[in-house]
Amino acid sequence: MEQEKVIQIRDLKVYYKQYRKNIFGKKRRHQVLKGVSIDVFEGEILGLAGESGCGKSTLAKAIVGMNKDIEGEINLKYSDTQMVFQDPYSSLNPSKKIGWLLEEPLRVDKERKWTPKERKEKVLEIMKAIGLPKEMLERYPSQLSGGQRQRVSIGVALMRSPKVIIADEPVSALDVTIQAQILQLLQQLNRDLGITILFISHDLRVIYQICNHVAIMKHGEIKEYGIPYEVYRNPQNDYTKELLTAAGIK
Amino acid sequence: MGNVILDVADLHIEFHDHDKPETVVEDFDLMLEEGEIVGIVGESGSGKSMSALAIAGLLKRHALTKKGRIMFNGTDLLTCSRKELRSYQGDEISMIFQEPMTSLNPVKKIGWQVEESLRIHHKDIDKKERKRRAIEMLTAVGMHDPEKLYEKYPHELSGGMRQRVMIAAAMIGEPRILIADEPTTALDVTIQAQIVELLRKMNREKGTAIIFISHDLSLIRQICKRVIVMQSGNIVETGYVEDIFRHPKMSYTRKLIAAIPQIDLS
Amino acid sequence: MRYILKKVLSMVLTLFVVSLCVFLAFSLIPGDPVTRMFGTEATPELIAQYREKLGFNDPLLVRYFRWFFAFLQGDMGTSYDYKMPVAGMLAEKIPITLTLAVMSFVIMVIISIPLGIYTAKYENGIIDHVISVINQIMMAVPPFFSGILLTFFFGVILKIFTPGGFVSYTKDLEGFLKYLILPAFAIALPKAAMATKLLRGSVIEEAGKDYTRTAYSRGNTTNAVLYLHVLKNAMIPVITFMGMALADMVAGSIVIEQVFGIPGVSRILLSSINNRDYPVVEAIIMGIAIMVLVINLLVDIIYRIIDPRIEVEE
């Protein structure tokens, strides 16, 4: 069956501007992504792997429109794409309560107006989905553990029922046992709600566990793409081999 | 059975930073044989770093009480004078830390920092000899152009290079014990593999015993023979790594092992 | 070297901008300076004649450049009130104000660095608590009031200080310096309190950093860690503060000179502000501005020496 593409990227180049601090200095343009093409299919979990500075987060930000200086094509099937970030301590506003944070996406929704009652109902529904008791709505992020915060971050992303979520290293800052729980939650959302997930990680083991496809990135390029089982068993690219060896997989 | 060089028994650590005392390590035991690598694994708050800092004599920032004994060279490091403790620190017992970015002094040159232990413990070694050894050490940890590096500052190096410098500085006095507290956690996987390999090489060539602390059980499996599994201040299980992987006795150990995604490529 | 050149260039540029701002500000104030010069004797003909003669009819920018380049050559214009060159009026006063500021600076450094290190080393000890309370009080006493208190204590109670007994440095250098000690303390005390507090905090913060733990792990004594590792790092923010404090002290001298009857720049500045004698005000402001910029340049250079990271951040 030919699956539908929810994200289609063709020859994407992203640049970062670097201002020199001195006013005499000139602007430089630094190419971070050097022509990336990739497809994300409806209902899958695509793993994006690579080491720090390889451009995987840049790709994510380009998809949601946070990078402006880009060339190439990004076609999105759904306009509302949400993100979950790595650090659950910085992705939740410390001065707001959990309930407020969850309601905020509905308050600023441009598609429709939500009445306070509708908002409350939606919040309760999401709290159930992410497995947190509703007493926590009255707490501040600082009163939650790392794993609970990451659940809230996922909840915030889910509020407007998006079809696509980009998760940027969502478990890297967590303890291993908590990691497993969050991965389970993501898999469950993918299975039960049919949400397509672009899963960014440096951990090839985690990617193997939950992803349908994997793309290996280095220096702003995709080095290898395929089904994890096949890529891991028979890596074509030297860098992929190096990563697998380093992770103790091969 | 080899020669036991470090014998930690019944270690208790209690913090008094607040009104209510808080036990962070309870009943910690560790026998370290000459030249072996022992792993300590656990999640955040398991007390693994605290035990390591206690062994290295570095728990002075907190108001705390320590009980038990840490026998090294016939001396109890817990009760001996600070002066005696200092005479071992950096010379017989060295330590490297998780954050290579912040563990080096930003305003001192690499060379100065690498040879610091020599300057403190071996006053008989002159400046020229110190520099020779520092450069030898920097070469041994795989740095290119050590002469130039000697004059550089930490901010000019990448994270992996800084951790190599930390290892060079820790190893320059040829210590008998090296305590490595999550030395690769802040690094990329390929760099991580290089650092682990470097530690193995140091262990092989200099015969330094290593206490390797990590949250990553699969990494421990790559480098250690024996492992201690810790949870909330207590030792849960201890034994040979392969035994524990094959027949974990405690449910927490099983949970830790289950959390490692299994990859079966056959 | 390139770093210093860059800083000098940036300083010159800032000076240029500052001078332009100062000049424009004083040129745009309502009121005609020539009318102001002649007071009641002014006749329209006389005013027109002098406007032409003094170049007031030229475009603003031409006047600015004329003023700026004359200033660089030491010609600061002519006072409206005294009808004499400003440079001459200030020549004898500037060394007095500067000496006072430098003395205050030295006192601040001598007090704050040992105290800051000591209180940080024995954090939460009795002496640390006592000094922190004294610091709070010092910071709350305005320099002019502490000047009055010092005069009262040393002049009225101990009788070892004669208020108003100022002697010029041209006559008796020793007597001049002795007279300035109390005023210098009045200026220095609040700054010393702030510097002590800042250094204490900075040392404590640095002592909590990872590299300190590394230093201990190599067998350093507490003192070795403090003096070889922590202090240099801890001084970085303190140097910035001290640079600003020196600039502040020049301005602070102006108030203290009033309290102690010291004939420095203060009196001329105040009377010219009250009388709207703008060439004098402009000259003094520009003088202090140049000094502030030079101090900043020095701080930047010291920074560069202490902190090797500076170059990278460029």
Next chain:
Amino acid sequence: MKKFFSLFKKNKATGERNTFLLLGVIITGFILLMVIVGLFYTPYNPTKMDASAKLQGISFKHIMGTDNMGRDVFSRVMYGSRITVAIATFTILIGAGIGTIIGALTGYFGGIGDEITMRIIDAMLAFPSLLLSLVFVSLFGTGTYQVAIALGISFIPSFARIVRGEFLRCKNMDYVEVARLQGASNIRIIFVHILPNTVGVLLSSVMIGFNNAVLAEAGLSFLGIGAQPPHASLGKMLSDAQGYLFNRPSYVMSIGLVIVLMVLGFSFLGEGIKRIKN
């Protein structure tokens, strides 16, 4: 209210009492009481001269004595405190208000506008604040309102700088990106998402700023270019009193003491609040 009082009790976790807060509340409360009562009642008419009662010492009749024109010093201090507090408050309102807006906008949006604004602000900050106020005073002329405005303007840069720093810190936090992704407008992000996170820093800067304003106003008045008669502020009174240091020290000391208490109370209060947060 109960919560308020519990702040002064011994902290159960650390066993320490917040002495700074207690002292700060007492001293500041006393000064504020003096200012507020002074609005309705002063023991004597602060401007009424009495040639027969010149330079009297401390007595039950005149608790701070009388000045060189026979006016009751305590009544004058009550009046002068009001002027000083009013000017300092006005200064902070201008400085913190405009400074926060400038800092928030430049910090959040960055770009060329930020570059230029920061250049100007850095240049202004490099100058001693007293000198800066002197420049503005000489531009606007001497007078109570002019001084308040001059001080206010000279306080803008430091507030702008602090708020900008906070915004720079917060703007790269992931929660701001999350808000942006949700489609929150820039104005909403600035004022609803980021600003509440800067309140702590802003509050302590206001505390410090208020003290600096009191000191700066007193300094200017002392020089005779601050608040002008009939608005005699504490600084002006102190400068008038200085001449009588030798024959009537209590006159000078009582006025100076009120200035010191005013500043001290506020700085204790600030320090105390800082400790609550820790």
